[in-house]
Amino acid sequence: MSFNNVEYIIAVAKEHSQSRAADQLLVSQSTISQSIRKVEKELGTKLFARNGNRLVLTDAGKIYLNGVESALALYDKALGDIRKSNVTRRKQIIIMYTPALVPQMRKVLTDYISTHRDIFVSTLSAPAEIAKEYLMNGMADIAVLPTQNLTHAALEFTPLWEEELQLAMPMHHRCAQKFMCNGVCFEDLTDDFFILNQPDSYIAHHCEMIFREHHFHPMSFCEIEDVKTARSMVINGKGIAFLPSSIHEGNDYRAFSLDPPAKFYIVIAYHKNSNS
Numbered sequence: 001m002s003f004n005n006v007e008y009i010i011a012v013a014k015e016h017s018q019s020r021a022a023d024q025l026l027v028s029q030s031t032i033s034q035s036i037r038k039v040e041k042e043l044g045t046k047l048f049a050r051n052g053n054r055l056v057l058t059d060a061g062k063i064y065l066n067g068v069e070s071a072l073a074l075y076d077k078a079l080g081d082i083r084k085s086n087v088t089r090r091k092q093i094i095i096m097y098t099p100a101l102v103p104q105m106r107k108v109l110t111d112y113i114s115t116h117r118d119i120f121v122s123t124l125s126a127p128a129e130i131a132k133e134y135l136m137n138g139m140a141d142i143a144v145l146p147t148q149n150l151t152h153a154a155l156e157f158t159p160l161w162e163e164e165l166q167l168a169m170p171m172h173h174r175c176a177q178k179f180m181c182n183g184v185c186f187e188d189l190t191d192d193f194f195i196l197n198q199p200d201s202y203i204a205h206h207c208e209m210i211f212r213e214h215h216f217h218p219m220s221f222c223e224i225e226d227v228k229t230a231r232s233m234v235i236n237g238k239g240i241a242f243l244p245s246s247i248h249e250g251n252d253y254r255a256f257s258l259d260p261p262a263k264f265y266i267v268i269a270y271h272k273n274s275n276s
Contacts, residue, residue: 005036007025013065063199071133094122096130096140135271142270147269164263165206169253184259190219191219193238194221194222202264231243234253242262243255
């Protein structure tokens with residue numbers, strides 16, 4: 001993620017004009033235009049559309065802007081924590097994690113901090129892709145995150161455990177008995193309401209892969225941020241969802257493995273050139 005490109009896109013979104021954004025940032029309009037085209041080419045979609053004399057964000061542009069603003073907020077927090085660390089003169093460690101998929105992190109971090117009082121530990125919660133960017137750019141030391149692939153050009157992964165996304169549905173769903181006997185059939189779910197994760201999350205990306213593999217697209221759905229909320233909605237009969245197998249407790253809902261199983265890993269990640 002180039003911070004210059006982000007700055008240009010935020011300015012154009014605010015000013016609704018490339019020329020006014022260029023005047024504000026003291027750069028040429030062609031510089032801003034080229035940066036926006038570069039990002040759009042990388043994403044494969046347009047970020048802005050023209051509405052009369054104004055440039056307005058497309059739906060994809062709004063998603064992108066929300067994502068980068070969240071990343072910038074994390075970056076600012078990291079800088080603030082580093083300044084605090086410099087004041088206290090303790091060793092600084094920045095640990096990132098995906099809270100929805102690593103709920104155990106709170107206890108792990110509490111135990112770690114209590115036994116390493118000479119270390120200033122700063123934690124950031126973020127989607128997996130942002131965590132990887134932070135590691136590669138040296139803005140974080142360690143990340144606990146989900147991944148399907150245990151190899152990476154710049155990062156080292158140490159697996160903690162294997163996880164699986166399962167199709168979760170209410171106990172008395174009309175397909176529950178059939179799926180128990182014959183496995184999941186997506187054709188039977190055409191009219192169902194799906195509870196999906198927000199587009200920038202790891203689970204959302206994994207669900208997109210599942211849908212493509214099965215040539216399926218839900219007719220009706222909502223997008224939420226919290227896996228626990230999705231679980232609660234399934235239990236209360238509000239829809240069906242893809243949930244990690246590790247959060248399935250007792251007989252509160254039906255959970256079915258897919259064919260092939262949608263497995264991934266929770267790993268500790270760090271830069272290959274790091275001494276972590």
